[in-house]
Amino acid sequence: MKTVNPLHRSDQLHRDAGTFYRSTYADADRVYSLFDSFSWANQLVLDDALDASKLFVRTLIPPLHRERFLPLRLWESMYRDGSKKINFYGDENLRYGDAVYYGHPSRSMPGAVELPSGVVDVDLCCDLPVDPSVVLIRNEHFFIRGGHLFFTVDPFDCLPVSEGPSGDRFVTIYLRGVAVDRRYVQDRLGVLLQTQGPSTAAFCAFNNLALDCVMDGTSRLPQLLGKLYGVPCTSDTETVEQTGFDLQGRWLATGRTVYFAPLSARFLYGPGQTVRAGTFLTDAIEPIKGSSLPAGIPIILERRFLGAEYGAGLIFPNEESVLTLDRRRPYPTFRIVGRDEDVGRFWAVFYERAGDRSILSRHAVGGTMNPARFLYRHVLYPRALFFRVFRDRCGPATLPVINTRLFRGLLPPGVLFSILTVTKTQCFDLNLPELESVRNDRYTAAKRVTGTLRMDTANIVTEKC
Numbered sequence: 001m002k003t004v005n006p007l008h009r010s011d012q013l014h015r016d017a018g019t020f021y022r023s024t025y026a027d028a029d030r031v032y033s034l035f036d037s038f039s040w041a042n043q044l045v046l047d048d049a050l051d052a053s054k055l056f057v058r059t060l061i062p063p064l065h066r067e068r069f070l071p072l073r074l075w076e077s078m079y080r081d082g083s084k085k086i087n088f089y090g091d092e093n094l095r096y097g098d099a100v101y102y103g104h105p106s107r108s109m110p111g112a113v114e115l116p117s118g119v120v121d122v123d124l125c126c127d128l129p130v131d132p133s134v135v136l137i138r139n140e141h142f143f144i145r146g147g148h149l150f151f152t153v154d155p156f157d158c159l160p161v162s163e164g165p166s167g168d169r170f171v172t173i174y175l176r177g178v179a180v181d182r183r184y185v186q187d188r189l190g191v192l193l194q195t196q197g198p199s200t201a202a203f204c205a206f207n208n209l210a211l212d213c214v215m216d217g218t219s220r221l222p223q224l225l226g227k228l229y230g231v232p233c234t235s236d237t238e239t240v241e242q243t244g245f246d247l248q249g250r251w252l253a254t255g256r257t258v259y260f261a262p263l264s265a266r267f268l269y270g271p272g273q274t275v276r277a278g279t280f281l282t283d284a285i286e287p288i289k290g291s292s293l294p295a296g297i298p299i300i301l302e303r304r305f306l307g308a309e310y311g312a313g314l315i316f317p318n319e320e321s322v323l324t325l326d327r328r329r330p331y332p333t334f335r336i337v338g339r340d341e342d343v344g345r346f347w348a349v350f351y352e353r354a355g356d357r358s359i360l361s362r363h364a365v366g367g368t369m370n371p372a373r374f375l376y377r378h379v380l381y382p383r384a385l386f387f388r389v390f391r392d393r394c395g396p397a398t399l400p401v402i403n404t405r406l407f408r409g410l411l412p413p414g415v416l417f418s419i420l421t422v423t424k425t426q427c428f429d430l431n432l433p434e435l436e437s438v439r440n441d442r443y444t445a446a447k448r449v450t451g452t453l454r455m456d457t458a459n460i461v462t463e464k465c
Helices: 010-016 019-024 028-054 184-193 201-216 221-229 340-354 371-380 401-410 432-440
Strands: 065-075 085-088 107-110 119-121 124-126 135-137 142-145 148-151 161-163 169-180 238-245 250-254 258-261 285-288 299-301 314-316 384-390 416-422 426-431 452-457 461-464
Touching: 028 065, 184 201, 201 221, 201 401, 221 285, 221 384, 221 401, 299 371, 314 340, 314 371, 371 384, 401 416
Parallel strands: 384 416
Antiparallel strands: 065 169, 085 107, 119 169, 124 135, 124 169, 142 148, 161 169, 238 250, 250 258, 285 384, 299 314, 416 461, 426 452
8 A cells, every 4th residue: 555645745746746757748847846836835834733733832842933935025225225234343243232333343234134023043045935046045145133134245136136116126035944933932931930031942941940840849940040041050960971162162071961151161070070960060150058158248138038027127247247245135146237126136036936045155255256157057047049140151041130030939938049140350441542542533632631541340249039
């Protein structure tokens, strides 16, 4: 019994047509093109059906929809008006962010076509959807910036040109390998978990892992934090086999998978070492213990954490504080920043619940104690999770910080979860005479400035609870 061949394979359909249409028939090429077009049409229907079936399984949701081809008409008058252009700096096209450029452009490239709504990526540009004669390759003949298609070659010189009713010329471009953002991940997983992020595989994996935590508990919380900041974290006990780096970044290979990290980060493990599940492989995220609290960063307990009976929050300095003993409190205390009534209430509740007033008595009055470390060790631990994140060492797949609010819903009541975000210390020099000379080319300087000004930016640390 002969099996029916899939309709989306034109080569198989052509072979099944028989020897007559393959060799004897004079228009065999036309038959092949007909079969090819017929297969392409069925392939589009099949792609949509596959996308629809995957949307029912959360682990299979595709971040982007893929189109085989998409037609795009480019009018010459709109292409050459110069309203859309991109600047080049030096030999390469350097971009900082989405719209901000630095430096002096060496040249500019006018002329672009706006991509259809939702299109984020294109592999090829052709003159025909099936059996094309002209093929333009991405990053060689065109590139994409800010939702626009910029050509490094003139499309009106290499593609078939038609003339419209008003006399304006146009070319029809068929985009091949088109990636369309239909918000699959946001509309199905993001709405469910109230998360926000781009249509990427990283955001899809983050949401699926969050749903696993909802069902299985918070044992995989470090992996979820790693997904949020693009930091590699082991999902099982693994043995490191090899490490290395290239122009794209660093990589670490285990018996299960290969992990990647930027060049600014450093892998903490080498070949032969066994790493337990839930371990951060780079120094981008550092779990904080009571003895490793960053110096100078205090612990702040807000009123909603302490209780409604408190008038305001309390600040526990992360520095050595002298132990004192006064008449109002017949037990040793140290410095806490806050209202006097709130501080007194904290000490009374603390010793009442501890049931032991000798916790600080073993330290001689007049000695010193670090309030932040004491609070972490005797009050918060083990119901507190602190992590320090170095943003300059995180990967390129970092998700929006607003998703940190998801952790509060995953953790059980009474657990303090805090993320300390640390930015890199930067310093740069401003050569004022050089800046003034550039300014004089366009404006009239009121006063001549001499000397070099050096500016340093201190560490910026933010805390999210």
